[in-house]
Amino acid sequence: MPKSLQIRGADKIGIKDVEKPCPEGNQILVKVVASGQNPLDVAVVCITASVAEFVDYYNGNTIGCDFAGIVEAVGPQATRFQPGDRVGGFLPGNLQEQGAFVEESFSTRLPASMPFEYAATIGVAASTAAIALYSHLNLPRYGNGAKPFNQYLLVNGGSSATGTMIIQIAKLSGARVIALTSPRNFDLVKSYGADKAFDYQHPDVAAMIRDYTGDAVGLAVNCLPTRESCKLICDCISSTGGRCVNLVPVDTSDAEFRKDVDFSLFMAFQVFNKDFQLGSDMYAASQDLRELVKDFWKQIDEEFMPRNSLKIHPVKIIQNGLEGVPESHKQMLDGQVSGWKFVARIADTPGI
Numbered sequence: 058m059p060k061s062l063q064i065r066g067a068d069k070i071g072i073k074d075v076e077k078p079c080p081e082g083n084q085i086l087v088k089v090v091a092s093g094q095n096p097l098d099v100a101v102v103c104i105t106a107s108v109a110e111f112v113d114y115y116n117g118n119t120i121g122c123d124f125a126g127i128v129e130a131v132g133p134q135a136t137r138f139q140p141g142d143r144v145g146g147f148l149p150g151n152l153q154e155q156g157a158f159v160e161e162s163f164s165t166r167l168p169a170s171m172p173f174e175y176a177a178t179i180g181v182a183a184s185t186a187a188i189a190l191y192s193h194l195n196l197p198r199y200g201n202g203a204k205p206f207n208q209y210l211l212v213n214g215g216s217s218a219t220g221t222m223i224i225q226i227a228k229l230s231g232a233r234v235i236a237l238t239s240p241r242n243f244d245l246v247k248s249y250g251a252d253k254a255f256d257y258q259h260p261d262v263a264a265m266i267r268d269y270t271g272d273a274v275g276l277a278v279n280c281l282p283t284r285e286s287c288k289l290i291c292d293c294i295s296s297t298g299g300r301c302v303n304l305v306p307v308d309t310s311d312a313e314f315r316k317d318v319d320f321s322l323f324m325a326f327q328v329f330n331k332d333f334q335l336g337s338d339m340y341a342a343s344q345d346l347r348e349l350v351k352d353f354w355k356q357i358d359e360e361f362m363p364r365n366s367l368k369i370h371p372v373k374i375i376q377n378g379l380e381g382v383p384e385s386h387k388q389m390l391d392g393q394v395s396g397w398k399f400v401a402r403i404a405d406t407p408g409i
C-alpha cells in the first residue's frame with residue numbers, strides 16, 4: 058500500500074498508509090523514488106503545530122513539493138507521459154491529502170543518466186526561477202532569439218537551492234550575475250555561472266559591489282526572509298534605483314527602505330489554479346504565471362533534459378528516508394543547510 062508523509066497537528070509529522078489515487082484529466086500518478094525538502098515544507102509543519110487556527114487547514118496533508126519517480130498511471134487527457142517513464146517535477150505539496158499526483162505540465166522526462174535523487178531538486182527551484190526572472194524582472198527568455206540581456210543581476214542567498222537555479226537561468230539570458238553568499242560557497246556559486254561572489258557579512262560589501270559594477274546593479278532577487286537582506290539589497294542597488302523580487306514576504310514599506318527600489322513578491326504555488334494560503338497571507342492563483350511556468354517546464358523537458366544541461370544543486374541524502382525527515386526539518390530550521398539540499402530516498406525508509 059502507498060505511504061505518505063503527512064502533517065499531523067501536535068505530533069507534527071507521521072507516515073501513513075493511503076489508498077492509491079486514480080489520476081484524472083491531465084494528471085499523472087508517480088511512484089516517488091526521491092523527494093527534495095523545501096523551506097515551505099518546514100514552514101507549513103511549524104505553522105500547523107503552533108497556530109491553532111491552521112491545524113484543520115493543513116492537517117492530514119502530504120508533505121513535499123519536489124519529487125522524482127516513475128509514472129504509474131496517467132489520466133485520460135495526459136499526452137506526454139506513459140507508465141514506466143522516469144519523471145521529476147513540481148506539485149502543490151503540503152496543501153492536499155494526496156501526494157505525487159501531479160499535472161503533467163509541471164513535470165519533465167529525465168535523462169537515463171540522471172539519478173532520481175538529483176532530479177528531486179529541480180521542481181520548486183525551476184518554477185521559482187522562471188517567475189522571478191521572466192515575469193517579475195523581465196529578463197529575455199533563453200532560446201527565443203532574444204539579444205543577451207547583459208545587465209547586472211544581484212542574487213542574495215546565491216548558494217541556496219533556488220539561488221543556484223536562478224544564477225544558471227539568468228546566465229542563459231546573458232545577465233551579469235553577482236551572488237551574495239558565505240565565503241565557503243564562493244566557488245559553488247561561480248560553478249553555476251556567477252561572475253562574482255561577495256560575502257554578505259563583510260561590513261563594506263555594498264560599497265564593494267557598487268565599486269565592482271560601477272553603481273550599475275538595477276535588478277535583484279532576494280532568496281532570504283529578513284529585513285536585513287532587503288536593506289542590504291537597497292544598499293547595493295544603483296543610485297538611479299532598481300527592482301528586487303522577494304521570495305519571502307518582508308515588509309519594506311517603512312522609511313528604512315529606499316523608495317526608488319521597487320520590491321515585489323510572488324509564490325510559485327500561484328500556478329496551481331487555486332489561491333494559496335500560507336499562514337494568514339493569501340496569494341491569488343495566476344493564469345499568466347501558470348502559462349509561463351508550464352511553458353518553462355516544456356523547455357526543460359524538450360531542451361534542457363535531453364542535453365543534460367541543467368546543473369543540479371548539491372544533494373545530501375536524509376538518513377532513513379521518510380523516517381529521517383523530522384530530523385532534516387530540524388536541521389533546516391537550525392540554519393544548518395548551506396549549499397546543498399536535503400533529499401529523501403523513499404526506499405531508505407525502514408519497513409517500506
Ligand SMILES: NC(=O)c1ccc[n+]([C@@H]2O[C@H](COP(=O)([O-])OP(=O)(O)OC[C@H]3O[C@@H](n4cnc5c(N)ncnc54)[C@H](OP(=O)(O)O)[C@@H]3O)[C@@H](O)[C@H]2O)c1
Nearest residue numbers: 096185216217218219238239242280304323324325395396
Ligand atoms: N516565493 C516562492 O515561491 C519561493 C520558492 C522557493 C523558495 N522560496 C523561499 O526562498 C528561500 C530559499 O529557499 P531554498 O530552498 O533555496 O533555501 P535553502 O537552499 O535551504 O537555503 C540555504 C542557503 O541560505 C543561505 N542563507 C541562510 N541564511 C542566510 C543569510 N542570513 N544571509 C545570506 N544567506 C543565507 C545559506 O547560504 P550560506 O551558507 O552561503 O551562508 C544557504 O546556502 C526560502 O526562504 C524559501 O521559503 C520561496
